[in-house]
Amino acid sequence: MSESEVLTVGILGGGTMGVGIATVMARAGHRTIIRDLDHQRTDAGLQGVRQFIQRSVELGKLDTAESDDILRRLSGTSELGDLAGCDVVVEAIFEDVRLKAEIFGALDEICDSRTLFHTNTSTLSVTEIASGSRLPNRVVGTHYCNPAALMKLVEVVKARQTDAESYGRTVTFLRGLGKTAVTVQDSPGFIVNRFLVPFENDCVRALASGIGTVESIDSALINGLRYPMGVFRLLDVVGLDIHKAVSVSLFDKFHDRRYACPPLIDQMISSGDLGRKAGRGFYSYEDSNLFGG
Amino acid sequence: MEREKMVVKPIGTVGLLGFGVMGAGIAQVASRAGYDVIAVDTDKSILAAGEDRVRESLVMAELRGKLSDKEAELAFLRIRPTTSIDTLSSADIVVEAVAEVKEIKLEVLATVGNVVSDDVVVVTNTSALSVTELARAVPLPGRFGGLHFFNPVPAIRLVEIVRALATTDETIDQLTKFVESLGKVSIVVKDRPGFLVNRLLMPYLNDVIQAYDEKLASAEDIDIAVELGLGYPMGPLKLLDLIGLDVHEHATCAAYESCHDPSLAPPPLLQRMVEAGYIGNKASHGFRVGQSGGEA
DSSP, X not given: OOTTOXXXXXXXXXXXXXXXXXXXXXXXXXXXEEEOSSHHHHHHHHHHHHHHHHHHHHTXXXXXXXXXXXXXXXXXXXXXXXXXXXXXXXXXXXXXXXXXXXXXXXXXXXXXXXXXXXEOOSSSOHHHHHTTSSOGXXXXXXXXXXXXXXXXXXXXXEOSSOOHHHHHHHHHHXXXXXXXXXXXXXXXXXXXXXXXXHHHHHHHHXXXXXXXXXHHHXXXXXXXXXXXXXXXXXXXXXXXXXXXXXXXXXXXXXXXXXXXXXXXXXXXXXXXXXXXXXXXXXXXXXXXXXXXX | OHHHHHHHSOSOEEEEEOOSHHHHHHHHHHHHTTOEEEEEOSSHHHHHHHHHHHHHHHHHXXXXXXXXXXXXXXXXXXXXXXXXXXXXXXXXXXXXXXXXXXXHHHHHHHXXXXXXXXXXXXXXXXXXXXXXXXXXXXXXXXXXEEEEEOSSTTTOOEEEEEEOTTOOHHHHHHHHHHHHHTTOEEEEEESSTTTTHHHHHHHHHHHHHHHHHTTXXXXXXHHHHHHHHHOOSSOHHHHHHHHOHHHHHHHHHHHHHHHOOGGGSOOHHHHHHHXXXXXXXXXXXXXXXXXXXXXX
């Protein structure tokens, strides 16, 4: 596998991450197949990629010839069997360790033994996911950041079973996508979430205990540490329910109290203040139809 | 001619105690904002070094097109270095920025209390000490508070205004206006260990050091992941090298002694690296500079 080799890449899951990753693959020149459970979901995934590519043309980042080529490389299916010819399969389905392990097990029967299996999990054990395959040595974690089509970082996670060849081919492949790969142990939260989640919870606890306010803490981070966004603004964008799920998952593994979800988050979830998508979180969002009517 | 006179007229006088790295940064920001600055330190060589720092920093700003030759010269001339603490009697506000050692700060603050008039606000620039405790050294604790500037002072917009238990609302108002006049953004924070920024930053830095020691990833990959994944201007290990591992250890230990929160406890690798003298950029040996990083 060289950086410029044209490959066939299967994407499992046509949700937000699947769409972003499929966009990256097709844009890099690979034949890209999105697979989801039924035609409706597969079509929604394909539509997501088309919209992104269309937007790139409107913004002048791609010309129409490039856009046509990209879309020609893209197809969809609801049949797992259609991934038989894939060189790489990237799994981006629901964040459930059993489902992920099972789907790689099912692909054992379908794919070549040299096919790389990539899992895009953010908090689960890649080692546990790999255990679902009879050839777990070719399973590698590739954690893309959202939005995957724009963010350069990919965390490459070596499971206990991952062999050096699969790891090396994965790094080469990611470089060909124009991504920057960092290598991390199979440890909960990898690098980014390992450090971000307790920091976010610390900020929420600082707010709850009166050490700072929403405004002073966000100003401290933006003006004092030059972070691109305040923590409460970020939590609102991510969604408090999603943040809680990630916190709970990491707490289950580490049993370190700093990963524990602060009571204030629970209360805000109970009162429906989930963040931007609900029209209100730490801030309120006037432009939402859901709130302030 | 008339216009030039107006430009030259200062908007007030800032008295500065301590002309080290932080003092020089504060002097530069205040003089650029239009204040006259009286910079006091104990001996002539420290004052000369402080002047060099300011001059160098102004030249850099000039090269980046931030100010004209004339403005840089004017800013430089507005700073008057002196070894005489009595000259602070003409200051409208006094900022103490001497070494981060409680005994030294208490002694200096006691002296300044006798020099300035009752209506002058005195502040301490500290990051690790209790402002409330330092307030006991001045005759009027109500007119005393903390101003926590961040290094490098000209580059970082934020200033934490620290309200000690005795600080009055009027003093907080005056400090808010003063910070604004410097072109900075202020937040008012409680006098608790680490105030706000460091209270949130230090546990994160400690987490990173511990995870690095456990071989989660290489130092470079940790920094890249944080810079690209979170958009922070600098990865945590590069930041620690810049801050100085000794400075971080001192600050996190001080906070830990006060709250006994385990997230503030210095990780063993940090302690070992400080003991070895691997304290970052200034020693040319830290997590990202020099050989072997923290693999010992």
